[in-house]
Amino acid sequence: MSGTGDARVGTSATPSQVDGTVRVVVVDDHPLFRLGMVGLLSSLPGLTVAGQAASAAEARELVRPGTADVVLMDLHLGDCSGIEVTRELVAADPDLAVLVVTSNEDDESVAAALRVGARGYLLKSAGPDQVERAVRSVAAGELILGREVAARAMATLASGRTAVRLPFPELTDREREVLDLMARGLDNSTIARRLVLSPKTVRNHVANVLTKLAVPHRAAAIVRAREEGLGVD
Known part of the structure; x- marks a missing residue:
């Protein structure tokens, strides 16, 4: 070889x-x-x-x-x-x-x-x-x-750069963005307007987030997100 x-x-x-x-x-x-x-x-x-x-x-x-x-x-x-x-x-x-x-x-x-x-x-x-x-x-x-x-x-x-730790690397950038907004207390309709997406697309992203994080519901995902620093300024 x-x-x-x-x-x-x-x-x-x-x-x-x-x-x-x-x-x-x-x-x-x-x-x-x-x-x-x-x-x-x-x-x-x-x-x-x-x-x-x-x-x-x-x-x-x-x-x-x-x-x-x-x-x-x-x-x-x-x-x-x-x-x-x-x-x-x-x-x-x-x-x-x-x-x-x-x-x-x-x-x-x-x-x-x-x-x-x-x-x-x-x-x-x-x-x-x-x-x-x-x-x-x-x-x-x-x-x-x-x-x-x-x-x-x-x-x-x-280059001397240090890789920045990104929370939940298993998520896509868009899914992480949706999770961040969820952690800020926004509902799906508000997230859809904020990201200029259809409500169905947001629902799909939320479902993917729950699946990938292996959590049973939205509230559990929000807890995980806040533990990792999402949803806070």
């Missing part, structure tokens, strides 16, 4: 598998991408797909301590954030290597994923060789960033 261009950092961790086979679980709510990834991994020597999950609930049920070596995790799952699922899985099994594979390339998402214990971060545009190297690397205890992600990190360091 050609040079990786990926950034790796060695650690003292060792793979949990004993027979040399890396057991991988793919978690992604997009069926075509998930099945394509399963097909790729199944074709690689020394890797075996131990399962696949289309939601956070399925991932929690499938990935129990000792059942997998690597989990490929999308950040946007239908019923929850991949950040939160990563936090839960790593807390339950510290030997588990989570490799985030997502379309999000912003610094805040990368920082959030690494903070909760992910060992790698790739964009969905990564080629098959990058995916293979990343899976084998995190299984061997290395921390790896895809080429594009590493380039952004290096640019940030070179």
